[in-house]
Amino acid sequence: MTAVCSAEKAGQVRAEGADRTIDRGTDLVSELGRNSFDVVIDMVGGGQAGQLLELLRRAAGTPSPVRFLALWPISTCAPSTSRT
Incomplete structure (x- = not known):
């Protein structure tokens, strides 16, 4: 899982x-590439919403390992450490 914080x-x-962590001010498309994630979870909201859509993979062809990108405020919410 990649997190923006x-x-x-x-x-x-x-x-x-x-x-992996990415600094909150980073241009996400330049850093991570278009179509590079299967799931994006935005727990914060804000100005990067358009970039988040550009990061999503389009369903087609051979499945690949699922990649997650999460944005969250650490003081109010944290991801589960379970990797099932």
């Missing part, structure tokens, strides 16, 4: 289960 919270977000 502030640089100050990156360590805590990785400790909660993120494989």
Whole structure:
């Protein structure tokens, strides 16, 4: 799972289960590429909504491993560390 958060919270977000963190101010399409995620969960809302849509893969062809991108405020919500 890739998470978008502030640089100050990156360590805590990785400790909660993120494989990778991206700084909140980063251009997500430039950093991650179009069609690079199967699921995007935005727990915050904000100005990056258009970019989030560009990150979503279109269903077609051979399935690949599912990739997640999550945006959340660490003080109010954290992802499950379960990887089932």
